[in-house]
Amino acid sequence: MAEPAAPESESGIRVSTLELFFDLVFVFTITQLTATLAEHITVGTLVDVLLMLFVIWWMYSGYAWLTNAVAPNSTTRRTLLLAGMAGFLVMALAIPEAFGEYGWLFGVSYLVVNLVHSALFLQAGPAAVTAMKRLAPLNILAALLVLAGGLLPEPWRHVCWVAAPLVQIAAGHLHRIEMHSIQAGHFVERHALVVIVAIGESIVAIGLGFSGVHLGLGEILVAVLGLCVAYYLWWIYFAGDDERSEHVLAGVQDPGRRARLALDAWGYAHFVMLAGIVVLAVGIKKTVGHAFEPLHWGEAIALSGGVALYQAGHALFLRMLGIGGWPHRVVAALVVLAAVPLGHVVAVAQLALIPVVMAAAAIAEDLPGARRAGNTEISSFGRTRD
Incomplete structure (x- = not known):
């Protein structure tokens, strides 16, 4: 996904507004996939x-690694x-017919995204050129x-689509991972921003x-409960684990181990989380206007x-980093899945149970x-009185 450039300090690079602008364009693909x-x-x-999301996410990650190594601080780089x-935007527009009429347009846009990525890395100096000799051909092959x-035509269409992510996964293992250098602060912040933007885009x-839907009690309940679910998606990721993850990544001194951890935890685990955001948004959308009606099984399963x-994606993320809390995520995921039959009875009951489970976890x-903090405070107070 990414290439080298040796940062001199862990905190020297932060995410630029241009990178955030880039993320906003990327997240439009999430909206299109949801629709x-x-x-x-x-x-x-x-x-x-999921196939589209994987190849799109792979190249988004490539750009995140890119700006971690090559700051967009010149006219050439910004252009x-x-x-x-532009490639991501056109690609997003083609998503609804990516397996149909506009498959060629999606493919051409995706190839442009890959070529630009390779061209930008050539701005990072001789080490990057060496790395791209191995990685760029694999990325372009996938494109x-x-x-x-x-x-x-089918079945070759899907054969090619399945082969593309397999090539990308192989690319993550076939090039010299130790050549990668990661600025932990910038890298973690960049991925955290795209997660919060994706959650917001799901809202x-x-x-x-709700366009054209009468706003009654059911609709208001769905809106508020949907917001509550989104809040707990935020809580799961941003209630301290984002900071702990940065400390873990920064603490890995070996460049190869750090790059492998970045690829696994922020690449693959985050893909699962983004897939969850897409599927959840679909499930909530299907409850709009049908709050007190049963959901079809597919809709309840999506919710x-x-x-x-x-x-599950966040549990995997924490497990890879050796951070506690992942068992709570797994249990909550299983309990939420057990609520599927409830949605087949009445939609709002399933939707109401989900944030309760997330809050309880x-x-x-x-x-x-x-409790430990409270006991420490009481102990300190006792020593002060003595």
Whole structure:
């Protein structure tokens, strides 16, 4: 996903506003993927959405690693980054028909994104050029497979689409991982920002589902409960684990181990979390206007399954980093999945149970620490009086 450039300090680089602008363009792909899955909640559509999300996320991660090594601080670099943003935008527009009429457009845009990524890395000096000799051809091969999938008929279309992420996964292991150098502060902040923007974009996607819908009690309940679920998605990620994760990454001194951890925890685990955000947004959208009605099984599974995916992805993230709390995420994911039959009875009951489960898991995780803090405070007060 990424390439070298040796930062001199852990805190020297922070995320620029141009990178945040880039993230806003990228997150439009999340909106489009949500709309595509909401149109047809089937296993086939889910597979297509996950394939698109993986290849899109791979190159977003490539740009995150890129700006970690090459700051967009010149006109040439900013112009190239703008070209990459344009590729992401056109790609997002083509998503609804990426396996149909506009497959070629998605493929061409994706190839542009890859070529710009390679060109930008050439700005990072001789070490980056050496690294790109091995990684760039694999990334471009994956892009050509996506393009071929947009031009070929079935079953070759899906064969190419499945092959593309396999090539990308292999690329993460075939090049010299020890050549990568990661600025922990910038890297963690960049991924945290895209997560919060994606959660916010999911709220926008849900809000669009209210267009033309009469705002009664059921609709207001769905809106408020949807916001509560989004809040606990935020809580899971940002209630301290983001800071702890930065400390863990910064504490890994070996460049190869640090880069591998970055690839696994912020690459693969975050992919699962983003997939959960997409699926959850679909499930909540399907409750709009039907709060007191039963959901179809696919809709109820999407509602709980999205939260479960997010919890599972974050559990994997914490487990990879050796940070506690991941068992609470796993248990919460299983309990939320058990609520699927409730949605098949009445939608709002399932939607109401989900934030309750998430809150209970958060309280159960935080309670021991709060007790220890309280005992320490009492002990300190006692010593002061003595």
